[in-house]
Amino acid sequence: MPAIKEITASQLDTKEFIREKAEEVSRIVGSGIAVNALSGGVDSSAVTMLGHKALGERLKTFFIDNGIMREGEPQQIASIFKKLGVNIEIIDAQDDFFSALKGITDPEEKREAITQTFYKKVFGNLVKKSGAKYLLQGTILTDVDETVAGIKRQHNVFEQLGIDPQEAFGYKIIEPLVQLRKDGVRKVAEAAGLPSSIYNRMPFPGPALSARVIGEATRERIALVRKATTIVEEELASSGAFQYMAILHNDRVTGMRDNKREFGQQIEIRCWDSIDARQARPTHLDFGQMEKLAKRMVTELPGVVSVTYNIATKPPSTMEAI
């Protein structure tokens, strides 16, 4: 793999970068069509804007509703792009993902099941049907670094998956953001006209809410952690924290309702202070806020009897639980 020439956020001239990359995409795709998958994350959002600038309606953008997104997320994202004149097609692929996740408890196998379902099944079929010869991907330099270092397997780095996309799916991959890191991408996203809810979007994991469920990611458990996520995001939006999340544990703990014992569920809340996600400390929320969060969890979420707040640092913890 040839070394990739990094463009730091401070070096970056966003207008020039967008112009140049749009031209490059346009040159490669020619009069053909390209596809991309939008998750609503800053990387795929920036790529969608770049691709749209280069190709207009010849870029076909899909939002794969895998069933493990947050509450209302597919519709919210599609609506943001609609306002910018970009049409997004939402594909309901919930059944495919939940059947792939069935019975899987190991975090690595979960990640793998999602990746395989996405690329080999759902998105693979969409690309085939579309007749596109090009796929735009929001891979950034950090994804490449982390995958090479074996720290995290990024779902958008194909080599590791043993996939030659051209051979497997008949398309080439274009990665216009691969010289940037996250801070650079945020600047590009802003310059491309995306709203702050996108370019300042809190990091959200590739395997989405399935990364927020320890153990099997069933429809029911995803629905539960989705509600917990809504509560955490409502309560901590004004915390100024780098990232916050709710995690549904697999362990059962004893609780008590109506004077009867109930083996219930536990939600773990993590809320991180961090500059660049490489190191992190728990945000010093006040106890009133933590108790309110706990109260909402045990009141609004059926079967939840216990709530914890993570107090470790990264390292040796990571931001996400799995």
Next chain:
Amino acid sequence: MPAIKEITASQLDTKEFIREKAEEVSRIVGSGIAVNALSGGVDSSAVTMLGHKALGERLKTFFIDNGIMREGEPQQIASIFKKLGVNIEIIDAQDDFFSALKGITDPEEKREAITQTFYKKVFGNLVKKSGAKYLLQGTILTDVDETVAGIKRQHNVFEQLGIDPQEAFGYKIIEPLVQLRKDGVRKVAEAAGLPSSIYNRMPFPGPALSARVIGEATRERIALVRKATTIVEEELASSGAFQYMAILHNDRVTGMRDNKREFGQQIEIRCWDSIDARQARPTHLDFGQMEKLAKRMVTELPGVVSVTYNIATKPPSTMEAI
């Protein structure tokens, strides 16, 4: 079961109570011998003192080292009683308990395995060998209430176990504390000459550290939660809290050491403010203290990468996790 006449702590005349109950024990046992099992909790400690007063050396007191006690606990307790002129025989029964706990993950089955091993095997044999016809037990009124209500199955309430002790083991049970609640027992323990470390002892569960391990209670996992317990007790001794504990989860979470991913363990800390254990709130520790606790856990405990603090209230939580 005939109604038990409660003696409240405020009604209680401790000297008179001790004199009366010692006489009663003496009258029942006559010139025979009696046995009891001391755990170091305030109930069994008070009963040991009462029985010793009544019977002297004709009360044989065993401390069953079940392998799931805290660091150095059997020796500490025996030494406290030795200073008061009471000899305690420590019985190493670790193998019996760990083999009974093998493979068991359900909390109720764990509790049951410990109870059965204790009464049917270890203690049952000791009683038989001793030739004693009487067993002194520290049952209190709350144990009876909770067992009747089905909230908690107390290990010292035989009826529920389907055991008629006289028939099963050939002995009768004497329960001198059964009219008292915890606050009354503390007063009796103090009046009987026990030190504050006993009569003000923080509540500790019957199934000991096996109640602090979610999932299987192996020797290794007990050893880990024992170390975590030592850390929590050192760090929170001056917190003034009602009860504090460390719990080892069964769920694995992702951590990172030396830039490599490590699926590690999580310790949950609970620290409760409470008057009478019926309701409880998380103690408002300051973040410096919580971060120090977390730091010690991830540094001193091999494989631990994550630490949480419980922020729910009782109810719907309980004090203990299982």
